[in-house]
Amino acid sequence: MNKLGWDAVDILIVTGDAYVDHPAFGAALIGRLPAARGFHVGIVAQPRWSGSDDAARLGRPRLFAAVTAGALDSMLAHYTAFRKKRSDDAYTPGGHAGARPNRAVIVYTNLVRRAFRGLPVVIGGLEASMRRVSHYDFRSDKVRRSILLDGRAGLLLYGMAERAVLELARRLSEALRIEAIQRPVLSLPRDIAGTAFVGVEANVPVNAPVVRLPSHDEILADPKKLMAATLLLEQWAHDGAAWATQSAGDRIVVLTPPAAPLSTEELDALYALPFARAAHPCGRARLALPYCAR
Numbered sequence: 083m084n085k086l087g088w089d090a091v092d093i094l095i096v097t098g099d100a101y102v103d104h105p106a107f108g109a110a111l112i113g114r115l116p117a118a119r120g121f122h123v124g125i126v127a128q129p130r131w132s133g134s135d136d137a138a139r140l141g142r143p144r145l146f147a148a149v150t151a152g153a154l155d156s157m158l159a160h161y162t163a164f165r166k167k168r169s170d171d172a173y174t175p176g177g178h179a180g181a182r183p184n185r186a187v188i189v190y191t192n193l194v195r196r197a198f199r200g201l202p203v204v205i206g207g208l209e210a211s212m213r214r215v216s217h218y219d220f221r222s223d224k225v226r227r228s229i230l231l232d233g234r235a236g237l238l239l240y241g242m243a244e245r246a247v248l249e250l251a252r253r254l255s256e257a258l259r260i261e262a263i264q265r266p267v268l269s270l271p272r273d274i275a276g277t278a279f280v281g282v283e284a285n286v287p288v289n290a291p292v293v294r295l296p297s298h299d300e301i302l303a304d305p306k307k308l309m310a311a312t313l314l315l316e317q318w319a320h321d322g323a324a325w326a327t328q329s330a331g332d333r334i335v336v337l338t339p340p341a342a343p344l345s346t347e348e349l350d351a352l353y354a355l356p357f358a359r360a361a362h363p364c365g366r367a368r369l370a371l372p373y374c375a376r
């Protein structure tokens with residue numbers, strides 16, 4: 083940041099993977115895209131979670147923080163299908179296990195919320211997307227509710243998040259420009275395609291098609307309903323035009339319709355961004371450089 087002359091980043095990405103600047107890594111891909119449109123993007127990879135210092139080391143971002151567990155669900159990265167602890171982690175320098183917490187999305191979200199009070203925090207990537215409504219958690223052998231209710235992020239960008247992240251950056255930057263003086267706290271939009279949030283029925287536009295998933299409480303009472311809900315959600319995602327809602331107790335998780343897929347030209351342009359196609363020097367040097375966290 084010093085070399086670039088930045089005093090702050092616009093978007094802070096916190097990821098559970100090592101930072102490898104290659105398009106196979108979600109955080110790099112999601113970071114390079116707004117960077118190519120002029121936004122200042124910082125990535126903190128695998129912060130220590132005993133306190134917020136690591137996660138906060140690039141300073142308070144101007145617009146929002148975006149959290150991901152990394153390329154895999156953190157519980158899958160840690161445990162085998164026989165629930166044994168894995169001894170390695172392919173997405174950590176040296177292949178070592180233990181560089182990210184269990185349920186990383188929830189842990190990192192809390193770190194960032196504690197460090198930057200009032201900052202919009204969004205979540206995305208595999209762990210957040212697969213856990214956006216009621217889901218079976220293999221590790222605890224339980225049906226868990228939406229990760230939005232446990233992690234308290236303001237918005238979830240589900241699936242391929244390229245369009246949603248750009249739109250969010252554009253909207254918040256516009257809001258900051260217009261409302262900086264009157265309203266210092268940015269509120270998150272409720273209508274960007276490919277997002278989910280804890281909201282109210284009134285968030286669904288009047289006359290918009292909406293799929294109401296079996297509620298979390300119905301599923302807990304009759305776990306077979308999880309299959310019905312999952313099939314419904316799959317169908318909904320493929321149809322691609324409707325909103326969806328799921329209630330859990332007195333809360334409602336609202337899903338906007340899925341984002342449109344990227345065209346061939348858009349994907350080509352994305353992968354042609356100036357990726358270093360290498361691991362961050364902190365990872366390559368086994369974390370020995372002076373500016374590396376540990």
Ligand code: B12
Binds near residue numbers: 105107173206208
């Ligand atoms: C390629 C691949 C592999 C390759 C990995 C090669 C490599 N080094 O990258 C190999 C063959 C090694 C592999 C192995 C395994 N894999 Co695999 N793999 C995939 C596959 C097909 C594509 C992943 C990929 O690179 N996508 C490209 C990246 C850029 O996409 P992405 O990470 O999803 O990112 C997008 C979004 O998630 C989001 N996003 C991502 N990051 C962020 C960050 C923020 C802030 C935001 C807002 C959004 C966001 O936007 C991104 C861009 O669209 C996926 C299936 C799929 N189609 O996604 C399975 C998948 C990831 N693998 C899976 C599994 C289970 C495994 C194994 C555990 C299998 C096993 N039993 O050994 C191992 C794990 C190895 C390990 N230790 O890591 C599962 C994970 C399930 C889960 N819930 O986590 C998946 C989803 C397949 C499945 N449906 O079961 N895999």
